[in-house]
Amino acid sequence: MAEFWTDFLWPLILILVKILAFILPLLLAVAYLTYAERKVIAAMHLRKGPNVVGPFGLLQPMADGLKLFIKETVVPTGANPVVFLMAPVVTFTLALVGWAVIPVSEGWVVADINVGILYLFAVSSLGIYGIIMAGWASNSKYAFLGGLRSAAQMVSYEVSIGFIIVTVLLSAGSLNLSQIVRAQSGLWYCIPHFPMFVLFLISALAETNRTPFDLPEAESELVGGYNTEYSAMTFAMFFLGEYANMILMSSLCVILFLGGWLPPIAVAPFTWIPGVIWFALKVSAVLFFYLWARATLPRYRYDQLMRLGWKVFLPMSLGWVVITAVALHLFGWLPPRA
Amino acid sequence: MTAFVFYLFAALAIASGAMVVTARNPVHSVLFLILTFFNVAGLFILLGAEFVAMIMVIVYVGAVAVLFLFVVMMLDIHAVTLREGFTKILPVGAVVALVLFVELALVFGTWLMAPDLDAVRGAPTPAVGELSNTQAIGAVLYTDYVYLFQLAGIVLLVGMIGSIMLTLRARVGVKRQNPRTQANRPLEDCIEVKKVATGKGV
Numbered sequence: 001m002a003e004f005w006t007d008f009l010w011p012l013i014l015i016l017v018k019i020l021a022f023i024l025p026l027l028l029a030v031a032y033l034t035y036a037e038r039k040v041i042a043a044m045h046l047r048k049g050p051n052v053v054g055p056f057g058l059l060q061p062m063a064d065g066l067k068l069f070i071k072e073t074v075v076p077t078g079a080n081p082v083v084f085l086m087a088p089v090v091t092f093t094l095a096l097v098g099w100a101v102i103p104v105s106e107g108w109v110v111a112d113i114n115v116g117i118l119y120l121f122a123v124s125s126l127g128i129y130g131i132i133m134a135g136w137a138s139n140s141k142y143a144f145l146g147g148l149r150s151a152a153q154m155v156s157y158e159v160s161i162g163f164i165i166v167t168v169l170l171s172a173g174s175l176n177l178s179q180i181v182r183a184q185s186g187l188w189y190c191i192p193h194f195p196m197f198v199l200f201l202i203s204a205l206a207e208t209n210r211t212p213f214d215l216p217e218a219e220s221e222l223v224g225g226y227n228t229e230y231s232a233m234t235f236a237m238f239f240l241g242e243y244a245n246m247i248l249m250s251s252l253c254v255i256l257f258l259g260g261w262l263p264p265i266a267v268a269p270f271t272w273i274p275g276v277i278w279f280a281l282k283v284s285a286v287l288f289f290y291l292w293a294r295a296t297l298p299r300y301r302y303d304q305l306m307r308l309g310w311k312v313f314l315p316m317s318l319g320w321v322v323i324t325a326v327a328l329h330l331f332g333w334l335p336p337r338a
Numbered sequence: 339m340t341a342f343v344f345y346l347f348a349a350l351a352i353a354s355g356a357m358v359v360t361a362r363n364p365v366h367s368v369l370f371l372i373l374t375f376f377n378v379a380g381l382f383i384l385l386g387a388e389f390v391a392m393i394m395v396i397v398y399v400g401a402v403a404v405l406f407l408f409v410v411m412m413l414d415i416h417a418v419t420l421r422e423g424f425t426k427i428l429p430v431g432a433v434v435a436l437v438l439f440v441e442l443a444l445v446f447g448t449w450l451m452a453p454d455l456d457a458v459r460g461a462p463t464p465a466v467g468e469l470s471n472t473q474a475i476g477a478v479l480y481t482d483y484v485y486l487f488q489l490a491g492i493v494l495l496v497g498m499i500g501s502i503m504l505t506l507r508a509r510v511g512v513k514r515q516n517p518r519t520q521a522n523r524p525l526e527d528c529i530e531v532k533k534v535a536t537g538k539g540v
Contacts, residue, residue, distance in 0.1 A: 008339070046537065046538075046539045080363075080365075083365070083366075083369070113388065114388060114389075114470045114472065115388045115389055115392045115472060118389070118392035118393070118396065119392055121392075121396055122392050122395040122396045122399075122400060125395075125396055125399070125400030125401070126395070126399060126400060128400070128404055129372070129404075129407075132404070132407055132408075132411070133369075136365060136407075136411050144411075148408070148411075148412075151404060151407075151408065155401065155404060158400070175389075175470075175472055303515070304515070307515075307517070
């Protein structure tokens with residue numbers, strides 16, 4: 001019995017506590033990201049934004065959540081009920097499981113696995129399923145077209161994201177996210193890999209279906225896209241999943257290019273601030289870019305989006321992989337074999 | 339504990355594999371196929387081959403199955419009409435399955451009958467503690483087997499070019515966008531820059 005406790009039950013409890021310690025702040029961050037989005041866009045539009053519910057409208061996310069919670073979930077008659085209800089669950093779950101490998105500070109990670117970056121890449125490539133299942137199961141033309149668009153878009157941009165990740169891996173010499181961050185202690189990769197940093201930011205916008213690449217839910221042509229038929233909690237789960245994915249992609253960007261939890265310069269006043277604060281600050285900065293892009297840019301046309309992905313981003317990122325590999329080899333900068 | 343997890347994954351893989359063939363709705367079949375891939379990835383992780391497991395999920399679930407799903411959703415297939423020729427094709431399928439089974443049995447049989455060959459089996463992969471399997475795979479794939487690796491790449495390239503050639507057709511009357519002329523338009527023709535005071539709007 002004692003063995004059962006030390007070998008199985010205690011580690012299980014520990015893992016559950018760790019997961020909760022990640023999920024609760026994450027959900028809070030998601031709620032306040034929606035608030036921040038409305039406030040930031042309002043400021044850019046010279047409006048006030050939500051300011052009625054609570055001080056400065058701070059309770060607005062709670063009110064929205066409550067509203068969605070008490071609404072009725074409608075399943076269309078022609079829908080395939082199991083797949084229809086599974087789709088939002090898949091989206092939301094995938095947005096959360098990616099956080100298992102994100103190191104927010106030195107050693108602050110649920111699972112510090114060897115292939116962390118591949119795991120994240122796998123999780124983000126699975127994100128398509130929630131959307132394509134929703135599109136199909138809704139049994140609606142708008143939803144189906146939205147789902148197909150989204151799937152094609154995510155598959156296209158994933159290819160260039162893969163190559164961008166490869167350049168970082170070549171420089172860091174590890175698939176472990178913590179190692180990648182530690183490899184940046186001298187120089188953040190956004191400086192030597194600046195073109196890839198820009199490409200990654202744009203691809204991340206496309207990957208999370210955000211403006212200017214929000215074609216799956218282009219309301220002028222597709223109503224609500226894949227979530228046309230969803231209401232109440234099922235819609236809320238898509239919504240939360242989308243925002244959690246935004247934060248996940250921002251953290252990935254911070255880990256790959258902005259030095260994760262590392263301070264900008266490793267001298268006294270900067271090193272006093274804990275790593276998790278640096279991480280949060282950097283993620284917020286990247287998220288601000290997302291909101292800024294949404295307030296500023298018009299939506300891409302579909303053929304332009306595909307052209308950008310396949311004819312511009314793919315050759316550029318592939319070329320950069322070759323340049324990086326050759327440069328590392330010629331100058332002997334290859335990371336030592338672990 | 340490991341044994342329990344192994345049997346869980348294995349049983350789920352076989353059960354969902356069976357559902358792939360028996361499900362009435364083709365889309366459900368593909369979704370069960372994805373579940374099968376996941377369970378196989380779980381088995382790889384149990385073996386300590388986390389790299390293979392992740393590649394399995396990325397390539398098969400993230401790319402191949404998405405294409406399957408695309409095709410199945412777009413086509414109006416009914417499982418019932420698909421099943422019409424079932425009894426006719428069954429013997430062929432059985433023969434293929436039998437050949438695969440015999441081949442697997444032969445591989446295992448060699449290891450059992452010739453113990454000196456057993457050394458070859460474990461040789462390419464060092465112990466888990468020594469080297470992570472990502473590095474182990476890289477160390478053999480890009481050195482000893484680099485030509486075969488390149489060859490596999492060329493085969494894929496040929497397949498890709500072939501499928502593009504088969505589907506490519508020149509259509510008349512399509513208005514194409516020329517990005518170069520668009521990008522080369524002089525700035526004055528396209529936009530007008532206005533100085534806007536901060537916080538005022540236009």
